[in-house]
Amino acid sequence: MEVVDDGLPVPLRGVKQRAALGFLLLHANEVVATSRLLRALWQQTTPPTARKMLQNAVADIRRLLVPGPSGAPTAALLTHAPGYLLHLDADRIDLRRFERLTSRGRSELAAGAWRSAARSLREALGMWRGAALADLVEKGIRWPELAAVQEHRLAAFEDCFDAELACGRHHEIVGDLEALAETEPPRERLHGQLMVALYRSGRQTDALGVYRRTHAALVDDLGIEPGRELRELHRMILDHDPALDLPPGDNGAPPRPLLSLGGGPPDPGSGGRSHAAAALSSDPPPAPTAPQRARVTAVLATAGLNDGTPLDRAEAACRHAVAATRAEIERFGGVVADSVGPMTLGVFGWPGRGAPTGTPAQDDAERAVCAALAIRDRFPAAAADPATPGAHPVRAAVRTAVATGDLLAVPRADAPPRIISGGVIDACLRLLASTAPGGVLVCDTTNEASRQAVVYCSDCAPAGGWEPLGALPEGRCAPGPEGGGERELVVLRGLLERVRRRNRPHLVTLLGEPGSARTTGLMLGLQQSVDALPTVVRCLWGGGPASGADTAPSALASIARAYAGVADTDTREAAEGRLADAVRGLVGAGDLAAWLISHLLPLMVRDDRSPEAYKAMRWFLEEIAAQRPLIVVIEDLDRADDDLLEFIGDLVERVSPVPLLVMAIARPELLRRRPGWGTGRFDATTITLDPADPPDAPAQDHSRETARAARP
Known part of the structure; x- marks a missing residue:
């Protein structure tokens, strides 16, 4: 990269200054978000001082953009929400x-x-003297x-x-x-x-x-x-x-x-x-058509089969996965450009093809991401081969990538375009390499274009892509009406689905007023999602105590009692019997069962706070989640003692890989006690609830018991 002023080179100092200017030049006269610039400059791990370093680089660049001989500025680097805008005449950029x-x-x-x-x-x-921005490429x-x-x-x-x-x-x-x-x-x-x-x-x-x-x-x-x-x-x-x-x-x-x-x-x-x-x-055949270059959003999906799939049915399994993928791409207005083995490429936005009549071009990214989410939701629930009822189920894990970029292809009147090449396909392949089985990853450009209709998990996005959690019901690409309509509910549903698919625990902290109409409505909406899941999800609730009480024993004790089916009126002997039956149903009748019973029973009946009781509870929850997906809800966490806070904060890190979603409901005061709560971790998400009630929320006199009564 080189900057020339009146025939003389302008010195550019530092890799970050050169990289910031290079990225802004590639997007000249466009607003580039600060977050996007940070990801471009630090592609692996962003240091805590990244924003300050970027601000210093921007200040250095502004000092370079001094007025020319005529006195009029030839370029200007402006601060423009949500980032920066490099304004200059396009004739001054050789690209x-x-x-x-x-x-x-x-x-x-x-x-x-x-x-x-x-x-x-x-x-x-003849304008080229080597690879574009070769000096930056050499730096990684x-x-x-x-x-x-x-x-x-x-x-x-x-x-x-x-x-x-x-x-x-x-x-x-x-x-x-x-x-x-x-x-x-x-x-x-x-x-x-x-x-x-x-x-x-x-x-x-x-x-x-x-x-x-x-x-x-x-x-x-x-x-x-x-x-x-x-x-x-x-x-x-x-x-x-x-x-x-x-x-x-x-x-x-x-x-x-x-x-x-x-x-x-x-x-x-x-x-x-x-x-x-x-x-x-x-x-003579019809006149050949020249290749065309278009800005499109591509969906690339590939299906993998588990080791239990019989070899004689692998081909049928692949056909079924490809057919389901094709159906979802076409349902959202995309064009299936090609299918090779288990891999399918769909294109949204190719001129004159695919999009429904009256659909604006800017919806291409939204429809593509919604199609990818629908593909994700088809597996493994729709993975059984319909041609062979009762046969061994086909376990297809579909990985899907969505990217926006240029595509070079030959248009065909009665067929999908014939793909020649395009950076968008390379971008999809790079994303696909980082996508977990059953997951979806989206590039930065698609993410920015679809944020009005799709909710993303910013806390748990792996390096190199964004993970969509779900589409908002009011979004233009939503296939049909849904209950709720809240962005927060979409996040919770997406995280629950993520936990189920990946067998990885996750901590969600809801900062709001426990028992309020908004919190209660949100939990009821999640309950409806749990009821509709094809795989049974168990929900255990650690309810809050009376005002002024300590939540530590009552929260964990109520969770253990709920699973064992212990009522408040049960005697100690009855409680011990029910707990023993529940534990042995999980781990059998061995030493482990005896150890769990000996430490869980004191927790249930006399609020034992020993380290062994917390260890037994962690083991207990892990065994439950290993049987079927588990949601643990704990209220009033801001009023908990330090032992419970430590237990909840470390729970998802210390258990084995199991489908466990831990939901902690707390007032914002929690962050004053623990400023770093849930930050800097891929297995934790914090959602701050608006104190205002939603238009369709239940009346204010609905207490937290309303949500608790609906749990399974």
């Missing part, structure tokens, strides 16, 4: 000049002006925007080679083609151009050698055969097909174009067909 030149060259290429197109594209490519920067820029550059090379081959310059470009094809083995269009250039240069053997190497690379690395166009070109070279010859342009007539492996421009002298296509068929 934007490159994009304009390539756009002009492609227009000339489409019009058949081969020589003008070659000049424009060569001028654009890996931005999706840089991958998109590199894709744009490679596409410009291919368009330029098309124009120069059409002008008969095959001898001049063989060297450039060989060098570029060596570094880009998967690009079939590039290798096809090299084959044609070698063939026209009298090097048929070398042209066939390029095909053999390309074929071997695709089969060995990706497990796929070359495309139809490259195979046809190979046949034409073997047959010395006259369609590959380049007739001279007589009487000032323009030379004919090349058979283009990307859908190059048509030959004006052949009725809209390429020269090669005209020679291949006596019955």
Whole structure:
């Protein structure tokens, strides 16, 4: 990266200053959120002083943007909520000049002006002196925007080679083609151009050698055969097909174009067909369509089968998973572009396809994320093979990634677009590598575009992506009405689903007024979700005591009593019998059962506070959750003693991987006692409730007993 003022370079000091300016230049004249800048500058772990370091870098950049000789500022870095805006003339950024030149060259290429197109594209490519922001890449920067820029550059090379081959310059470009094809083995269009250039240069053997190497690379690395166009070109070279010859342009007539492996421009002298296509068929096919580049949101899903799936039914399981994925993509208005084995690619926003009539383009990201959530919800509940009732269930765990970016594809009238390449697919593959089975990850761009309709788990998002918890019922992409309508309820439902799918405990702290209409309504809404789950979820409630009482013994004791079925009127002997039956039903009748009973019984009947009692309770809850998913609700945590706070704070970290959701309801005073409560952990989420009642909340005289009475 280089900044030039009046022909002289402006010094840029420090990697963070260079990276901040580079990222802002890639998004010039756009508002870039501070959180997005922080993720771009610190891609692994963000240090506590990151915001201060970013502010220092911004101040340094502003000192560089001094007025030019005329006195008028040429650029300005503005603070614009929720981040920064770098305002400047696009002509002052060489990348934007490159994009304009390539756009002009492609227009000339489409019009058949081969020589003008070659000049424009060569001028654009001549601006490059290496990889984009190579100095930052050397420091470990890996931005999706840089991958998109590199894709744009490679596409410009291919368009330029098309124009120069059409002008008969095959001898001049063989060297450039060989060098570029060596570094880009998967690009079939590039290798096809090299084959044609070698063939026209009298090097048929070398042209066939390029095909053999390309074929071997695709089969060995990706497990796929070359495309139809490259195979046809190979046949034409073997047959010395006259369609590959380049007739001279007589009487000032323009030379004919090349058979283009990307859908190059048509030959004006052949009725809209390429020269090669005209020679291949006596019955002319429809005119080929040139590739188009569009901004889309892609959904990439892949299904994995567990070890218990019988081998003879693996194919049927894969078909079922792909069919379910395709159905959800199409239900939300997407287009299924391709399916390979268990992997399915859906596209939202391709011009003229998929979206329902009247759907605005900005909804593409929302509909794509909602489709991904629907795919997630189809498994494993819908994983049984419907063709074989009563057979061994197919356990399909679908991982799904959603990303927004550029896609290069060939439009087709009666079929999905034929994908050529695009940074959006690479972004999906990177996200998919970090996605847990049964999970969904979303890129930064999609996250920002869909936040009005989708709730994300910011506390538990893994590095490199955002995890959506659910769609808001009032969102434009919601498939139907739901009860509740609260963002907080969507978060709770999503976290419960996350706990179930991943078998990992999670702590949720609800900061509000226990027993209020909002808290009660939220718990009732979650209860409805629990009742609708295909897998039974047990809910245990540690109720709050009378005013002024200590919650520590009553909360844990009420949880143990609820599971064992001990009533307040039971004698000690009856309570011990019920507890013994419950514990032995969990762990059998051995030493562990005896140890648990000996420490849980004092906790239940005389509020024992010993460390062994807390240890036994932790073990007890772990065993319950191992049997079926468990929700533990504890009220009035702000009034608990230090022992209970330590127990709840460490519970999800110290138990084994089990589906356990711990919900602590507390007043905001809890954070004054424990300022760091639940922060800096992927297994903890804090939700602050608005004190105002929602419009559809129950009346204020509904107490916490209303919610408690509805629990299973």
